[in-house]
Amino acid sequence: MITFPTNRWFLLALRILIGGIFVYAGAQKIGSPLDFADSISTFQVLPPELINLVALGLPPFEVLVGALLIFGVFQRQAAFALFLLVALFAVFLLQAIVRGLEVDCGCFGSAAPTVWSAWISFGRNLFLIAGCLWLWRISRRSIIAA
Amino acid sequence: MTSHRHAFFKQDMLFLWLAATTALCFGLLINQFRDEPLPLIYKGKEERLQVAVESLTTPAIPAASPAPVAENLPEFLTLEEFAEFVDKGGLVLDARPEIFHRLGHVPGAISLPRDDFERAFTALREKLEADKAQPLVLYCASSSCEDSELVKKSLMELGYTRVAVFKGGWSEWQAAGKPEKSGQ
Numbered sequence: 323m324i325t326f327p328t329n330r331w332f333l334l335a336l337r338i339l340i341g342g343i344f345v346y347a348g349a350q351k352i353g354s355p356l357d358f359a360d361s362i363s364t365f366q367v368l369p370p371e372l373i374n375l376v377a378l379g380l381p382p383f384e385v386l387v388g389a390l391l392i393f394g395v396f397q398r399q400a401a402f403a404l405f406l407l408v409a410l411f412a413v414f415l416l417q418a419i420v421r422g423l424e425v426d427c428g429c430f431g432s433a434a435p436t437v438w439s440a441w442i443s444f445g446r447n448l449f450l451i452a453g454c455l456w457l458w459r460i461s462r463r464s465i466i467a468a
Numbered sequence: 469m470t471s472h473r474h475a476f477f478k479q480d481m482l483f484l485w486l487a488a489t490t491a492l493c494f495g496l497l498i499n500q501f502r503d504e505p506l507p508l509i510y511k512g513k514e515e516r517l518q519v520a521v522e523s524l525t526t527p528a529i530p531a532a533s534p535a536p537v538a539e540n541l542p543e544f545l546t547l548e549e550f551a552e553f554v555d556k557g558g559l560v561l562d563a564r565p566e567i568f569h570r571l572g573h574v575p576g577a578i579s580l581p582r583d584d585f586e587r588a589f590t591a592l593r594e595k596l597e598a599d600k601a602q603p604l605v606l607y608c609a610s611s612s613c614e615d616s617e618l619v620k621k622s623l624m625e626l627g628y629t630r631v632a633v634f635k636g637g638w639s640e641w642q643a644a645g646k647p648e649k650s651g652q
Binding site for chain 1: 480491496508513
């Protein structure tokens with residue numbers, strides 16, 4: 323069984339790293355929603371009626387929840403929300419890889435879509451899933467223990 | 469333990485709902501203050517370009533039916549053919565976003581970005597309309613980008629008859645160590 327460290331400095335660093343990634347990613351996309359909408363459309367999952375709403379709503383969501391995670395406000399809930407977000411994104415990425423689509427995740431602004439960029443995003447996603455899941459579990463445990 | 473879990477899950481879902489609603493409201497609010505607000509329904513790149521082309525065809529430019537590329541200008545140019553075209557002073561159009569054109573482009577190339585086609589075409593109208601049969605070669609970032617092909621399609625709909633694409637794009641031009649120019 324894999325054991326994750328519970329050292330408070332490690333957890334603080336993890337919160338800053340993961341929260342920082344989401345704040346940065348969200349801030350990059352707030353300024354160019356059209357590029358992000360184009361990136362979302364390459365996944366061929368959402369209908370046109372939802373693409374622009376996601377392109378407008380997701381970047382502020384990432385900034386807001388990422389900032390809450392960094393500052394440890396609603397830490398458990400923020401970690402849970404980000405975990406669901408990255409898990410959902412991993413499913414979208416996997417279906418794109420299986421279908422052989424050239425996708426650009428648009429995570430940090432737009433870039434030319436390639437099959438490789440999907441794999442790179444997927445690897446980064448695995449790290450984020452593990453980190454968010456761990457922060458969520460630790461927060462639950464510490465509250466129960468208290 | 470189970471009741472804790474249940475309570476946590478309810479709180480987590482409530483937080484998720486509240487954060488998502490707040491973020492969406494905030495996103496919609498910022499959108500209203502943009503120069504060009506994003507419409508609520510998404511339109512693909514090709515569809516957006518089509519709208520721009522339609523607005524350009526009336527009334528100044530009479531709509532023309534697409535014509536095939538002239539025989540002496542292939543539909544797609546190799547690096548060598550493109551370099552020769554550039555050397556001879558042919559009209560090269562850069563379909564990438566304008567910021568990338570400013571950072572570096574093929575010498576002599578003029579910016580005609582796919583994402584700002586209507587404005588850029590209007591600015592170039594005089595130069596381009598002088599001869600709709602003049603050979604034009606488009607390029608974008610690399611062989612995987614679609615901007616040059618989309619702009620080519622639009623130009624042909626506007627009546628330009630000799631439009632070709634250099635598929636390798638900026639990345640192949642740079643990799644071959646060909647001359648570059650930056651700025652406008």
